Amino acid sequence: MELNDSHINKLIELAIEEDIGKGDITSNAIVPSNKIKEAAFIAKQDGIIAGLDIAKMVMMKFDNKTEWKNFKKDGGQCFKGEKIALVKGNHKALLSGERTALNFLQRMSGIATKTSKFVQRLEGLKTKILDTRKTVPGHRILDKYAVKMGGGVNHRIGLFDMVMIKDNHIKLAGGIMNAVSAIKKNIKEQIKIEVETSSLKEVEEALAADIDIIMLDNMKVEEMRQAVKLCKGKVLTEASGNISINNVKEVAETGVDYISIGELTHSVEALDISMKIID
DSSP states (O other), X not given: OOOOHHHHHHHHHHHHHHHHTTOOHHHHHHSOTTOEEEEEEEEXXXXXXXXXXXXXXXXXXXXXXXXXEESSOTTOEEOTTOEEEEEEEEHHHHHHHHHXXXXXXXXXHHHHHHHHHHHHHTTTSSOEEEOOSOSOTTOHHHHHHHHHHTTOBOOOSSTTSSEEEOHHHHXXXXXXXXXXXXXXXXXXXXXXXXXXXXXXXXXXXXXXXXXXXXXXXXXXXXXXXXXXHHHTTTSEEEEESSOOTTTHHHHHTTTOSEEEOTHHHHSOOOOOEEEEEEO
């Protein structure tokens, strides 16, 4: 997942507009407009950093002469009390941009940190952690970038770059084979096709349809293990549904290639980071 400057600029401008509105009335009244100050971004808990370039872009919107120095890289570990970055610029600009910069940085770092915890649970196993489309509207590119910084793998970006035949599609088409047949008549060959299954019978139907990936949705571990045996060497497998940090390793030990986890981006706990002006 690569960051797109044009899209990110739009997000930053919207974020600034909703926060600043007609102006930062507190800073405008208190802070001299000609003062130059330094401020440090400081981790208040251990975690994985993501979004440093976004935070810098925010600050540059307020003062294009802002100087920025990273002490960490995206994807890198930080520890409580460590300086993550140093910014130098107009004092008023620093205070006005602080919350917006932190909102991006804390959310993205929170996603990266949670992803890293899941990835660490699977150390030594072949299974990869996938994200989902359960992201904040408009922020998907940032959410998925953060997952990648945490060691995860990006699933499809949207409805346009991969086929995912889910239960409702199958019901409307009258079965897995009919759904896959309709897809193959209407898409380019290089687009991957994934089919959602919830039983061994459906797994066998999906195998017969000659697709790329079979999702094992909300299956019990033993049933999942049997499904993986059926699919081995024929098609990739993805486990999904009710997977947590407590059971992810057990699921991975069934031999699935991927585990998709909506929790990475739909239930984000921001990494605690602060910005402190240096006297």
